[in-house]
Ligand SMILES: Nc1ncnc2c1ncn2[C@@H]1O[C@H](COP(=O)(O)OP(=O)(O)OP(=O)(O)O)[C@@H](O)[C@H]1O
């Protein structure tokens with residue numbers, strides 16, 4: 001079951017703040033996501049897209065309801081379980097979050113080193129390959145400060161993909177990319193889905209990506225208002 | 229460097245890359261650690277030289293047990309002791325012999341400068357109570373009003389000291405008497421006087437008319453081979469009627485003197501404090517650098533957390549940085565301190581020097597201090613929350 005549906009969310013509620021200031025952001029959200037699919041989360045600003053994404057990605061503790069990720073229940077999961085799960089995920093953040101002291105190649109290597117296995121030479125080649133695929137073969141030893149915004153974002157994508165994650169979570173990954181490289185990235189994600197069964201959940205407003213999505217879930221005020 | 233560390237850790241040396249990325253901060257941090265090291269080294273060097281200087285006069289003599297007055301915290305301090313206690317001590321079957329020694333200060337007015345000489349009066353017919361080097365020269369002391377001088381006396385030009393030989397003695401006036409120096413010995417480096425001088429007890433008594441031959445400053449005893457000086461000293465404390473006396477093994481007397489100088493005398497306490505302040509300065513500087521560095525990289529750390537890196541990994545980065553600062557800061561600190569101590573030695577004639585033991589101890593201390601700073605700085609890691617990244 002978890003093989004076919006790496007993510008299933010049921011009756012999910014989430015609130016921020018405490019006491020008087022406590023405010024519910026997510027109301028009774030439920031869905032299951034199929035392996036190898038590209039799912040888009042959309043909705044107006046403040047509708048809860050990022051919150052749902054971070055809950056699914058083990059970046060935030062589940063308060064109420066159930067989130068099953070790769071066969072593990074996240075509600076009440078031990079920190080070690082979430083850490084292990086995160087190693088099987090890939091994150092592409094809105095801000096690139098590259099490490100400024102590391103070169104492009106070293107940043108990508110960080111995506112591999114989290115797995116204790118793998119020999120250094122092989123890791124090095126894999127990182128180089130990932131960057132080359134994203135058109136950065138000639139920028140391997142550049143520090144982030146010497147890369148353009150789009151180039152930095154592509155390094156971040158390479159870092160997320162290089163470890164062969166089973167699920168990729170992306171929050172407006174194409175915002176910082178020009179049209180062409182944005183589409184290259186999405187095409188890569190689709191290809192990974194078909195070839196390796198990599199599942200992608202992405203927050204985006206980009207119309208051309210919506211066309212490529214297998215499924216679109218629309219949130220409004222913390223509730224699912226459309227799912228197709 | 230990056231390659232070496234990568235090979236060492238089996239991962240990218242993030243700590244090193246982070247530190248070396250911000251050159252100015254890195255240089256400031258290293259300078260800080262080096263400065264703290266220099267501070268500690270100089271204080272320790274002075275404390276060490278104080279130990280060498282304190283124990284120096286004990287090396288002029290050979291004894292197993294020493295009897296001193298109750299207020300004799302060092303060789304040169306305290307009231308005198310009655311010679312009759314020497315005779316009482318000889319009643320102990322393990323005591324094979326004894327000798328009294330006298331201590332006083334002689335001023336040698338040399339034009340502009342006056343040398344203050346810590347002067348010992350000894351019995352030249354009992355060379356067994358003198359160190360071997362001193363015993364070889366004891367014969368000349370049998371001449372009335374003769375002396376042998378510390379060749380390393382502060383303010384005495386080296387060539388002038390070297391010229392003092394039995395065949396070319398020099399004389400000077402002390403309290404109306406003419407004292408003739410026939411030879412020299414290696415003393416040097418005191419915090420008290422400028423140097424040492426040895427005279428016979430007879431000469432001593434003419435230089436210090438108020439002193440009596442029946443009341444030397446200390447009594448030295450020799451024991452039968454194999455006798456335990458501490459055991460005999462305890463027995464003598466029972467045997468000798470004056471219970472206020474300090475009767476200790478010769479070894480113990482030196483150690484007591486040393487701990488008195490280092491923990492009770494203001495100079496010793498000040499230098500001890502200097503060491504503590506140096507360590508604190510080092511810890512504060514390293515903590516400041518490491519915690520700023522952690523704070524500056526919170527979002528990167530949060531990203532690594534999101535990628536599945538564990539707390540251990542982040543602690544590793546901070547400790548890696550701490551160790552790099554310790555090692556790379558220690559080296560210039562050692563070099564500067566060695567030079568500084570050598571310069572101070574030349575200027576003061578104190579036995580100041582960098583010793584391997586000191587270097588090893590300070591290196592170890594630096595590692596510990598940097599790790600402590602690192603450990604405190606890691607508390608800030610908790611602020612890296614991957615949920616804040618989106
Ligand atoms: N850390 C937080 N503390 C308090 N409230 C929060 C926090 N994060 C989000 N919220 C609130 O939760 C609700 C959903 O926020 P969320 O960031 O999930 O929206 P979003 O759909 O991602 O919006 P956007 O398109 O602007 O990124 C909003 O009302 C927001 O103010």
Ligand SMILES: [Mg+2]
Pocket residue numbers: 049050051171618
């Ligand atoms: Mg958002």
